[in-house]
Amino acid sequence: MVELLIKEIYEFINSVENQKEDSKELIESFLVNNSVAPKIKTLSRQLEHVQLTNVKIHQVLKEGTSLRISGVAISEGTWNGIFYPADELEKAYSGLEGKPLRIDHSTSTRDIVGKVLKSTWMQDTKRVEFEAIVTDAEIVQKLLDNLIDSVSVGVLIDNVEENGVQVARNLEFKELSLVDDPACKDAKINPIENGGND
Numbered sequence: 001m002v003e004l005l006i007k008e009i010y011e012f013i014n015s016v017e018n019q020k021e022d023s024k025e026l027i028e029s030f031l032v033n034n035s036v037a038p039k040i041k042t043l044s045r046q047l048e049h050v051q052l053t054n055v056k057i058h059q060v061l062k063e064g065t066s067l068r069i070s071g072v073a074i075s076e077g078t079w080n081g082i083f084y085p086a087d088e089l090e091k092a093y094s095g096l097e098g099k100p101l102r103i104d105h106s107t108s109t110r111d112i113v114g115k116v117l118k119s120t121w122m123q124d125t126k127r128v129e130f131e132a133i134v135t136d137a138e139i140v141q142k143l144l145d146n147l148i149d150s151v152s153v154g155v156l157i158d159n160v161e162e163n164g165v166q167v168a169r170n171l172e173f174k175e176l177s178l179v180d181d182p183a184c185k186d187a188k189i190n191p192i193e194n195g196g197n198d
Contacts, residue, residue, distance in 0.1 A: 067140040068133055071189040073119070073176055074153050075127030079183040082159060082166045086126040092171035093121040093128045096153070101132045102177045103139070105154050113139045116176050127186060128153075130176060139178065149189050152182040 073096060076086040101114035113136035120129045130151075134140050142148050154175040157168040 066133055066135050067143060067192070068117075068131065069143060069189050069192065070129065070131045071151060072184075072186050073128045073130045073151060074155075074184050075125065075186040077184065077186070082157070082168050084168045084171075088169055088171050089126070089128055090121050090123075092155075092173060093119050095119075095171075096128065096130060096173040096176060099173055100175050101134065102154075102175050104179055105152065105175070105177045113178070119173075132176065143178075143189070143192060148178050148180070150179050150182045151187050151189060152177050152179045152184070153187070 074084065074089065076084060076089060078084075096116050096119035099116045100112045101116060103111040103113060114132050114134040116130055116132045118131040122129055134143060139148070153173055154177060155168075156172040156174060158170045160167050160169050
């Protein structure tokens with residue numbers, strides 16, 4: 001529709017270029033005779049909707065309801081009776097990037113409050129560290145008020161018994177959750193500096 005409208009206007013400009021009549025009358029006549037006015041009105045509504053959507057997004061970011069956090073997602077150790085070895089964590093750590101940040105491992109889309117931006121394997125401490133963005137205003141405030149300080153990974157594993165020990169193999173990270181009491185006691189959020197705003 002946009003291309004057709006531009007073509008009609010272009011043809012109109014060419015046709016009246018050398019005429020000496022009042023341009024206002026020519027334009028009004030063109031709009032009426034070619035039914036362009038309703039098209040322009042419809043197009044304006046569409047553009048307004050897109051523009052308002054963009055403004056809303058920028059406004060949310062400007063008001064500071066997004067917050068960047070970082071910390072430890074999981075470290076080598078025995079959690080919930082299963083041993084998570086460093087070599088398996090190292091193989092799987094990059095799969096945490098881009099995964100949703102949730103509340104208490106909820107599977108509801110309403111409980112997605114952000115996204116994991118980066119995942120890093122720390123060889124010296126044998127742990128997976130993360131950076132994430134939190135976009136839910138209520139959760140942002142709780143983090144700023146230090147009411148939430150822990151995370152927990154949602155991970156698919158092959159639970160293999162080795163020498164009488166349950167060992168996690170072939171890890172696949174599905175999500176990271178903000179929690180009150182993590183199985184991995186190292187899974188903490190770093191102190192938030194400078195407000196943490198993205």
